[in-house]
Amino acid sequence: MDVILLGGLWLTGDAWDAVAQEVSARGHRAVPVTLPGQGDGNDAATLEDQIASAVAAVDATDGKALVIGHSAACTLAWLAADRRPEKVSAVGLIGGFPSSDGAAYADFFEPVDGQMAFPGWPAFEGPDSADLDEATRAEMEAAMVAVPVGVSRGIVQYADQRRSAVPVTLICPEFGPDDAKEWVASGDVPELAAATTLDYVDIDSGHWPMTSAPTELATIIADLADRHTAAP
Secondary structure (H helix, E strand, O other): OEEEEEOOOOOOHHHHHHHHHHHHHOOOEEEEEOOOOOOOOOOOOOHHHHHHHHHHHHHOOOOOEEEEEEOOHHHHHHHHHHHOOOOEEEEEEEOOOOOOOOOEOOOOOOOEOOEEOOOOHHHHOOOOOOOOOHHHHHHHHHHOOOEEHHHHOOEOOOOOHHHHHOOEEEEEOOOOHHHHHHHHHOOOOHHHHOOOOEEEEEOOOOOOHHHHOHHHHHHHHHHHHHHHHHOO
């Protein structure tokens, strides 16, 4: 199965290298996507550009694809399912949740000159980054790219209710499955509350398991691909 890998804010497609290699070793085709504005030099990229890139990756697959989104890109993965429900076999969400219709995509930090840069590690102290040593943090930060305001402040718009029938697995890094179940049940995540099939998988890591726990993350993703390849 083709596995589309969509990274969160500030990450380029290279962030998936270790995971992609191990997913491919399990017999699946890993497709890390370098999103517009996140590694391609397009400072004027918009959320619609990123959606188009994710959808193009889905359209390029043979048969159906497993779409994996990380952090803010959990919304992007869900938007890909919304645009192509007949082509997406399942969605995996790592450390994040799909935004609601009409909400801003990822307007978390104040942009400067039209770009929302990584704000520094103090903003992520605690469970998010506790598994990253100083050298790893420095290496990650050096590779991060600012996100255009056209992406971060883009408005999420869904169009096809069939997305709710696409199976979803929430991969829980810095929070646990019980926490996530409570948030969904309380109505905080209406898109997942409406999902017909919603599973939870725990992973012992911080917010960036593709860096701190790539083997464990690749195993979870490959297992999902196995399951949904075999599904009718």
